[in-house]
Amino acid sequence: MSEPSVKTPPAGIIPRTLARARRVTFLTLVCLGTLLGTWLMIRFLQVSEGYRNAKIGLLICFVPLFYQLNSGFWTALIGVWLQNRPKDDPTDLWETIEDDDGPIDASTAIIIPVYNEDVSRVWEGLRVTFESLQKTGHLKNFDFFVLSDSDQTNKWIEEQTAWLELSRQLGAFGKIFYRHRRKPINRKSGNVSDFCRRWGKRYRYMIVFDADSLMSGALMVAMTRIMERNPGIGILQTFPKQVASETLIGRLMQFAQSLYGPAFMAGLNYWQNGEANFWGHNAIIRLDPFIQHCALPPLPKTVPFGGHILSHDFVEAALMRKAGYSVRLLNTIRGSYEEGPPTLIDTLKRDRRWCQGNMQHFWLLFARGWHFMSRVNFAHGVLSYVSSPLWFLLLVFTTWLAATPGDVIRDGPAERAGHLLLGLTATLIFMPKFVILLDEMVSGRVFKPLKLRMLALLSSMLDTVIFTLMSPVMMWFHTTFVFKIITGQGVKWVAQKRKLDGVDWREVILTFGGVTLLGIAWGIVAWMISWSFFLWLSPIFVSLTLAIPLAIWLSSGKSGQRFGLFLSPEETEPPAVLRELETNLAEVKGRLQLPPEIERNYGLMQVCLDPYVNGLHISLLRRRKNTQDSSEYLDEIADKLIQQGPQALTSREVNALINDTETVTDLHYRLWSATEHDLAPFWSLAIKQYNLAATHPFTHLLARKNPPLAPVST
């Protein structure tokens, strides 16, 4: 495709005058709000009476924080206004397509990069997506790629068997593909680039999934049509809604996202226009410009938190925009879903990764050639984490000023400025929620039945309390993350936990013990300063002090669902894809389980014992020539595996074995040929138990659909 011309922008690129008018409106409102707040703060601090360092420090922290508050406030308010505006939005992408648009010409790859993920969830998710697409009648235009970087042997083998079984059950050989990389170079972005290099030319678009993503076929078909009709769009991002949470924190996020999310998205769409962000998944990408322009350059290793870019999505969006294509946000209420972390600790672990990625964007802020809005997006990303240390410092300066009042004498205007500032801050924090709730009460936009709207009102009040308690804890952890990242303590790439498997009290106490002590100490200091300051600061130190019970409560299954609290439309009226996924996963969970020691090494056991899994693994493995030394080494560890069991081997040894075709073939026969006496107890038990659990379906991790569907014509 030729690149969009500057003079006549192709469909999908918002006219420059309109985009500029919207941006100017938004930024003017935000800047005026920030200026007003800053002026009130200057008046309140009586900076002119004496330039104490603490005052200046407090002011420096205050300005970006107030900017951020204003930015959220105006985004939400503009969003609510847009939702209620009788006139259609001229930039609405849904208006560019019609229901009966006929056949699609474009070929689209749906890619699912995975890294040691829950195999059942990934492949059952793929199954319902596949079937949902099949129902639209457009399946022939879509291929699926599971791109694995899993380095845990068991996960790898289970992924292979899941691919085989699902393709067999759905008759989808030639539609669903599986690729495993031995070396996960450049992590997820490297995984996606590898796909682009190998198969990118075959497809016009790719839809990127996360391991926990789920999308309806109808939405994917619509996205493809929108891309076809709007050649100026490079990336089209949907609004993925968080679903399937079981814990309080997960359901709280789900509820908040359902109720407040659409207004924020509408507002974001208003001022971001064609320079929106890519969030890494649940989006469709035009492959040709992506391959040409969006390869990620590494950051210099000499700068702090440099090297490989972790949060690749923002950068890819900026590169796409730089290449002349727009990045658009698609207003989606249904059809695009993801899952969130189940506990507070898992949320923090995820935030730590994101924090490092966003901090890296600091170096890109000043790079040459970005669109102005791409710089704004980078700055907002950095600020979303830097705001925590700024808030923390603001509180420290406040405590210091309260403890050493010095020559500060409050006069009438300063008092009034303080009261006004407090009122303005409260308005900026609570007004968007209030307005969105009011809109919901009147319009029933999210919940139609009155009872559900009332429950949403109650839930919203409760979530305000819970988020108020959570915020100082998050602030403290984000502050430590920023500090650690600046001092060069990087993050490891770990698989994200997406389901609750019990609250680990020890981990909670160890993680939040320090925060509790900080809260108590701060409370004592505040008490010693004055009673009024103690009361003023109480929301902060009370939250910090209660961090341990709060973390346990948030991570528990007592999420208020029984009382109808924190409901989301996906819970009250689950869409077909979610309903089917839940049914399938329940069936998988209900299946016969093997003894725990076998379950832990299920993949390894399968590849060694099962003739089909063994054959599959060897077929998918790249054949290499072994040297004499490596053959001896592999023989040695194969003996150890047979005689002592998998627990005697390091993960590196297991990996070495499993990557060698000859050794894997030999192991299969050597294990079956060994006498009871020569086998480790693990293998004796495995040989006896395996056939009980693995008759049908092929892998115990997947539910089987009967009868298998007819093969798909490609």
Add this chain to the structure above:
Amino acid sequence: MEAVNIQFAPATGTDQEWNEAYARLADYFRSYRLHNRIRRTQLVLESLRRASDAHMKDPSRKPVALAIDEARKMMHDWLGTVYHDMHLTEPQIEAGGRLGFYISDGPDRWPLHFMDRNFVPPEMSGAMREAVRTSGPSLQVSKMTPRDMDLGFTHVAEGTFEGFARQPWMRYTVLAVFVTFVFFYVYRLLQ
């Protein structure tokens, strides 16, 4: 299908050893998802019979090892007939062949012809041959090369000034703000 002689009286080895071999073969063939017990029994007995012959020649090896060896040979010969003209390597025949049988739904559709060298229904061999798969569609390689990115601060400053140069009203605004600030500061000094 060959007639199977169910009389089994090995000349060498102990009963315990042959029982172990029997149990292992039964488990082994069950792992092929062969739900047809008659066929499974036939294969177990055939493997045992061959293993007992082999044990007479080499009593140093355990019957269980010989039995699995024989099963492997039988499988290898059978797959060799199915894939004889497909120019596959030995390991490809062994691994891919087993997989082909499974993918073509062999265990459910043709259990009685599993490892039957004398007669493989054409439909079965066709399905097995069709089912040799790879992990992805054929490659269509493209280049995805990162472009250099200039992170220099000086260029940003340069770019900003260039921007100013293109927008006269911005230059005048900055100048006006600067002049106002200077006048205000001088005024404060004079107070």
